[in-house]
Amino acid sequence: MSLKFSIIVFPGSNCDQDCRFALQSFPLAQTRMVWHKETFLGDTDVVILPGGFSYGDYLRCGAIAKFSPIMNAVLSFAKKGGYVLGICNGFQILTETGLLPGALMRNKNLRFICDTVRLKVVNPQIPYTHNVGAYRATTLQMPIAHGEGNYFIDPIGLQSLQDNNQIVFQYEDNPNGSLENIAGICSENGRVLGMMPHPERVCDPLLGGTDGRVIFESLLHS
Amino acid sequence: MITSEILKQHNLNEEEYQKILQILGREPNLVELGVFSVMWSEHCSYKSSRKFLKNLPTTGPQVIQGPGENAGIVDIGDGWGVAFKMESHNHPSFIEPMNGAATGVGGILRDVFTMGARPFAILDSLRFGSPKNPKTPFLVNGVVAGIAHYGNCVGVPTVGGEVYFDECYNGNILVNAMTAGLVRHEKIFKGIAKGPGNPVFYIGSKTGRDGIHGATMASDSFDENAESKKPTVQVGDPFTEKLLLEACLELMENDVILGIQDMGAAGLTSSSVEMAARAGNGLLLELDRIPVREEGMTPYEILLSESQERMLLVAKKGGEEKIREVLKKWDLDCAEIGQVTDDGFWRARFHGEEVARLPVKPLAGQAPIYDRPRIKPKDFVSNQILDLTNIPCPPNLSDTLKTIIKHPEIASKKWIYSQYDHQVMTQSSILPGSDSAVISLHGMKKGIALTTNCNSRYCYLDPVMGTIIAVAESARNLAVSGARPLALTDCLNFGNPENPEIMWQFEQSLEGMRRACLEFSIPVVSGNVSFYNETNGVSIYPTPIIGMVGLLEEMDHRCDSFFKNEGDLILLFGEHTAEIGGSAYLKIIYEMVKGIPPRLDFEKEKRLMNLLGEITSHKLANSLHDLSEGGLAVNLLESCFGPKTFGVEVTLTDSLAPDHLLFGEGQSRVIGSIDPQLKARVVSLAQKQGVPCQVIGHVVKERIVIGRKNETPWIDLSAKELKRLWEKGFAGGVFNC
Numbered sequence: 027m028s029l030k031f032s033i034i035v036f037p038g039s040n041c042d043q044d045c046r047f048a049l050q051s052f053p054l055a056q057t058r059m060v061w062h063k064e065t066f067l068g069d070t071d072v073v074i075l076p077g078g079f080s081y082g083d084y085l086r087c088g089a090i091a092k093f094s095p096i097m098n099a100v101l102s103f104a105k106k107g108g109y110v111l112g113i114c115n116g117f118q119i120l121t122e123t124g125l126l127p128g129a130l131m132r133n134k135n136l137r138f139i140c141d142t143v144r145l146k147v148v149n150p151q152i153p154y155t156h157n158v159g160a161y162r163a164t165t166l167q168m169p170i171a172h173g174e175g176n177y178f179i180d181p182i183g184l185q186s187l188q189d190n191n192q193i194v195f196q197y198e199d200n201p202n203g204s205l206e207n208i209a210g211i212c213s214e215n216g217r218v219l220g221m222m223p224h225p226e227r228v229c230d231p232l233l234g235g236t237d238g239r240v241i242f243e244s245l246l247h248s
Numbered sequence: 249m250i251t252s253e254i255l256k257q258h259n260l261n262e263e264e265y266q267k268i269l270q271i272l273g274r275e276p277n278l279v280e281l282g283v284f285s286v287m288w289s290e291h292c293s294y295k296s297s298r299k300f301l302k303n304l305p306t307t308g309p310q311v312i313q314g315p316g317e318n319a320g321i322v323d324i325g326d327g328w329g330v331a332f333k334m335e336s337h338n339h340p341s342f343i344e345p346m347n348g349a350a351t352g353v354g355g356i357l358r359d360v361f362t363m364g365a366r367p368f369a370i371l372d373s374l375r376f377g378s379p380k381n382p383k384t385p386f387l388v389n390g391v392v393a394g395i396a397h398y399g400n401c402v403g404v405p406t407v408g409g410e411v412y413f414d415e416c417y418n419g420n421i422l423v424n425a426m427t428a429g430l431v432r433h434e435k436i437f438k439g440i441a442k443g444p445g446n447p448v449f450y451i452g453s454k455t456g457r458d459g460i461h462g463a464t465m466a467s468d469s470f471d472e473n474a475e476s477k478k479p480t481v482q483v484g485d486p487f488t489e490k491l492l493l494e495a496c497l498e499l500m501e502n503d504v505i506l507g508i509q510d511m512g513a514a515g516l517t518s519s520s521v522e523m524a525a526r527a528g529n530g531l532l533l534e535l536d537r538i539p540v541r542e543e544g545m546t547p548y549e550i551l552l553s554e555s556q557e558r559m560l561l562v563a564k565k566g567g568e569e570k571i572r573e574v575l576k577k578w579d580l581d582c583a584e585i586g587q588v589t590d591d592g593f594w595r596a597r598f599h600g601e602e603v604a605r606l607p608v609k610p611l612a613g614q615a616p617i618y619d620r621p622r623i624k625p626k627d628f629v630s631n632q633i634l635d636l637t638n639i640p641c642p643p644n645l646s647d648t649l650k651t652i653i654k655h656p657e658i659a660s661k662k663w664i665y666s667q668y669d670h671q672v673m674t675q676s677s678i679l680p681g682s683d684s685a686v687i688s689l690h691g692m693k694k695g696i697a698l699t700t701n702c703n704s705r706y707c708y709l710d711p712v713m714g715t716i717i718a719v720a721e722s723a724r725n726l727a728v729s730g731a732r733p734l735a736l737t738d739c740l741n742f743g744n745p746e747n748p749e750i751m752w753q754f755e756q757s758l759e760g761m762r763r764a765c766l767e768f769s770i771p772v773v774s775g776n777v778s779f780y781n782e783t784n785g786v787s788i789y790p791t792p793i794i795g796m797v798g799l800l801e802e803m804d805h806r807c808d809s810f811f812k813n814e815g816d817l818i819l820l821f822g823e824h825t826a827e828i829g830g831s832a833y834l835k836i837i838y839e840m841v842k843g844i845p846p847r848l849d850f851e852k853e854k855r856l857m858n859l860l861g862e863i864t865s866h867k868l869a870n871s872l873h874d875l876s877e878g879g880l881a882v883n884l885l886e887s888c889f890g891p892k893t894f895g896v897e898v899t900l901t902d903s904l905a906p907d908h909l910l911f912g913e914g915q916s917r918v919i920g921s922i923d924p925q926l927k928a929r930v931v932s933l934a935q936k937q938g939v940p941c942q943v944i945g946h947v948v949k950e951r952i953v954i955g956r957k958n959e960t961p962w963i964d965l966s967a968k969e970l971k972r973l974w975e976k977g978f979a980g981g982v983f984n985c
Binding site: 041081233 | 393396400401402403485486487488490491577578579665666667668669670671672673674675676677679688690803
C-alpha cells in the first residue's frame with residue numbers, strides 16, 4: 027500500500043532530512059516536509075516527529091515543541107486514530123504532549139550517548155512491528171543518540187503499559203538507566219509509537235545495517 | 249590621548265603604533281586603536297608566520313579555493329566541491345573548557361557554511377596535559393561535553409579526531425576543530441563586499457559584551473591568572489547556529505547574496521574590514537542599528553564583541569525583502585546596518601556621529617610582517633641522544649603490552665566519541681575508531697574520507713621529520729580507507745614566536761610540511777596559526793596538526809581497520825625497523841621523550857600508497873590498518889577490537905630486539921587481513937609495486953599470540969581480557985574510575 031508521510035520540521039530538528047532519505051528508498055512511501063508554523067497536515071497517512079534538538083532543548087526536551095502551531099493538527103490527527111511515529115526527540119515531544127505516557131529523563135551517566143544497541147521487540151504485533159517475525163529474529167540492531175532517553179513512569183502507569191502490551195522495544199543491555207529497559211512504547215491502539223533508537227539510520231547497508239527498514243516495511247504492509 | 253598603558257592593554261608595541269600614526273597622519277581615537285589592535289593581532293594578521301606560510305604549495309588541478317578565504321575548497325567531480333578548514337580554540341578552551349570548545353566548533357561550522365557548503369562532518373584534534381595533572385579530568389570532561397553539546401545540537405556528525413596527553417600541555421591544552429561541507433561549484437560564496445551602494449546586512453544572534461578582545465587574548469601567553477580572562481570567552485548557542493545555517497543556505501538558494509562572512513575572531517570588525525579589503529571597496533557601518541543584547545553598549549564594544557552565531561552579508565539591491573522574509577521564517581535577528589562605498593575607507597557611525605574612519609587597504613594589508621629571530625633549541629641535540637643500554641627489553645612483554653594498551657593515549661577513545669552524535673545526516677559509513685572516517689554522500693557513488701594527525705613528540709625531537717610524518721600518516725590513513733588524498737588544512741600550534749627557539753621550530757616544521765606536500769602532490773588549501781601556547785614560560789611541543797580530505801571514487805572501495813574472519817591471513821606491507829625514538833613505548837614505559845623519531849622515505853611511502861590504491865580498488869583486503877603509535881603489537885590489537893573481537897597468531901622472523909619489533913614506530917607500514925585464496929595475487933601486486941610484503945600470521949578466535957619463530961611466544965594473552973583493559977583504559981587513566 028502506498029502511504030503519505032508528513033515529516034514535521036521544528037526549528038532545531040536535525041533528523042528530518044534523514045527520515046526523508048530513508049523513506050525515499052521505499053517505492054511505496056511518499057514524503058512531505060511540514061514546517062512547524064503550518065496549521066494543517068493535509069492529506070497524510072503517517073506523521074513523523076523526527077529527532078534533533080527542537081528549540082535547542084534548552085528547557086526539557088520537547089517541552090517547547092509541543093506549543094508549535096502544527097501540534098494541534100498532529101494531536102487531533104492522532105486522536106482520530108492517525109499514525110504518529112516519534113523518533114528520539116520526537117518521542118520526547120510525544121510524552122510532553124501527552125500522546126504517550128511517562129517522561130524521558132537525563133541518561134543515568136549524565137552524558138550524551140551515541141552507540142549501537144540491540145533491541146528486543148516485545149510487541150511484534152503493532153502496525154510498526156508486525157513484519158519483524160517474517161523479517162528475521164525478534165531482536166534488532168539500531169543506533170541511539172541522545173542525552174535524555176532514560177524513560178520513567180510511575181508504577182500504576184507501568185502496570186497499565188504492561189497490561190496493554192504498550193511496551194514495544196526493550197534494550198538488551200540498558201544504556202541509559204531506562205525503567206524496565208524501555209526503548210519504545212506505543213499508544214493503546216498501537217498507532218502512536220515513540221522510540222529512542224533511530225530506525226532511519228539503519229536503512230542502508232552502506233551505513234552498517236538495515237534493521238530499521240522493518241519498521242517502515244511493517245507500516246507499508248499493514 | 250593614547251598612552252603606553254593603553255597600547256599595552258591592546259597588545260600593540262611602540263613600533264606598531266608608529267606605523268599606525270604614519271598610516272593615519274594623526275592620532276587614532278580609542279575605537280580606531282581597538283580596530284587596529286585586533287586587525288593587527290597575531291591571530292588575524294599572521295604577522296609572525298606569513299613569511300613561512302607563503303612557501304607552502306597551495307595549488308593543483310583539484311583546488312577550487314586556496315588559502316585566504318573562510319575555507320578552502322577542492323573539486324570532487326560531477327560539479328561538487330568539498331569546503332574544509334581546521335581552526336584552533338586553545339586559549340578559550342583552557343580558560344572555560346565547555347564554552348571554549350563549543351564555540352570552537354561553532355566558528356569552524358560557520359567558516360564552512362559561509363562558503364555555501366552544507367557541513368557534513370566535524371573532526372576534533374585534542375591535546376591535554378598529563379592524565380596525572382589534577383586539572384586534566386576537568387578539562388577533558390568540559391572540552392568533550394562542549395564539542396558534543398554544539399555538534400550534536402546543530403546536527404552535523406562528529407566523525408573523527410585524535411587525542412594525546414603530555415605534560416607539555418598541562419598549562420595549554422589544544423582544541424582544534426575541523427569541518428567539511430559539500431557545495432555545488434556554482435553556489436560557492438565568498439567574503440567579499442562587492443558593488444558600492446549595495447546594502448550590508450547583519451544576521452543572527454544579538455551582539456553582547458562577550459568575547460571582547462578574544463583575538464587579542466589568543467595572541468598572548470598565559471600566566472597563573474589565566475582564569476581571570478574568563479570574560480573574554482564567548483558563550484555558544486548551537487540552536488541559533490542551526491537556524492543560522494538553514495537560513496543562510498536558504499538565502500543562498502534565493503540568489504540575493506553577493507558576499508558573506510562569519511563574524512568570528514574580532515567579530516564585526518574583522519569580517520567587515522576583510523570583506524571590504526577583498527573587494528577593494530570601502531564600507532560604512534551604522535553601529536546604532538546593530539541588534540544588541542545589553543543596553544548602553546559603546547561603539548568600541550559593539551565593534552570588538554565576539555558574540556557567536558552572527559553573519560555579515562552584502563546583499564543584491566532589491567534582495568532586501570527576501571532576506572527579511574527568510575530571517576523572519578527562522579526567527580532570527582536581521583538588520584540593514586550600512587552599505588558598500590567606493591571611497592576605500594572603513595567608516596563607523598553611531599547615532600549619526602562618525603566614530604571611526606580608517607583606510608581599508610593598510611588596515612587589512614599592512615600589518616607588520618615579522619622576520620623573527622630563530623635559533624636551534626639548546627637541548628635539541630641532547631634530546632636526540634638515546635642510550636639503548638638504559639632501555640633494556642622488559643622481561644615480561646605481555647605485562648608491558650597491558651600497560652601500554654590501557655594508557656589513555658592508546659586506549660579506546662569510545663568514552664569520547666560515544667558522546668558525539670557521529671551518525672546524524674545518515675552518511676557515516678566508517679565510524680570513529682578506524683584510520684579515517686568515511687562519509688557516503690547522498691545520491692552519489694563517491695565517498696569522502698577524513699582524518700587528522702600529528703605526533704608532537706616526533707615534532708619536538710625533529711620538527712622537519714615530525715611534520716613530514718604528520719602529512720604522510722594522514723595520506724596513509726586515507727589510502728588504507730580506499731581514498732585518494734585531495735588536499736589538507738593545517739592548524740599550527742606553537743609556543744611564543746618571540747622566543748627564537750620556538751620560531752626555529754616553526755620554520756623547520758613548515759619546511760617539513762612544504763616538502764611532504766610537494767612530494768605527495770597534496771596542496772594546503774586552508775589553515776590557522778595558533779602561537780603563544782605558553783604558560784609561565786613553558787611551551788607546548790610544536791604541534792602542527794594536519795587535517796586531510798580524500799576521495800573514494802566508489803564507496804565499494806572503502807576498507808576499515810578491523811579483522812573480519814577467523815582464518816584470514818595477516819600481511820605486513822613495509823618493513824620493520826629498530827626505530828623507538830619518540831615512541832609511545834618510551835613515553836609510557838620509560839617516561840622519556842628522547843631519541844631520533846622514525847625516518848620517512850618518500851619513495852617507499854609513495855610505492856606503499858600506490859599499492860594500497862590497487863588493493864582497495866580491487867577489494868582484495870578485508871581490513872587495512874596503518875601502523876602508528878604503539879607499533880605492531882598495539883596496532884594488531886586495534887584490528888582485533890572491532891565490532892567483533894578476534895585474536896591473532898603472529899610469528900615474526902626479523903632479528904630485531906623483541907621490544908623494538910613489537911613497539912617500534914617505523915613508518916610506511918600497514919597490516920592487512922585477506923582471504924587466504926587471495927594471497928598469491930596480493931603478494932604479486934606488492935612485488936610489482938616494489939613494496940616488501942610478508943605473511944606474519946592469521947586471525948584466530950580468541951588468543952593473542954605474538955612471538956618469533958622457534959621461541960616461546962613473547963605475548964600470549966586472552967583477546968577478551970586485553971580488550972577489557974583497552975576499553976576501560978581511558979576513563980580509568982583520566983578519571984580514575
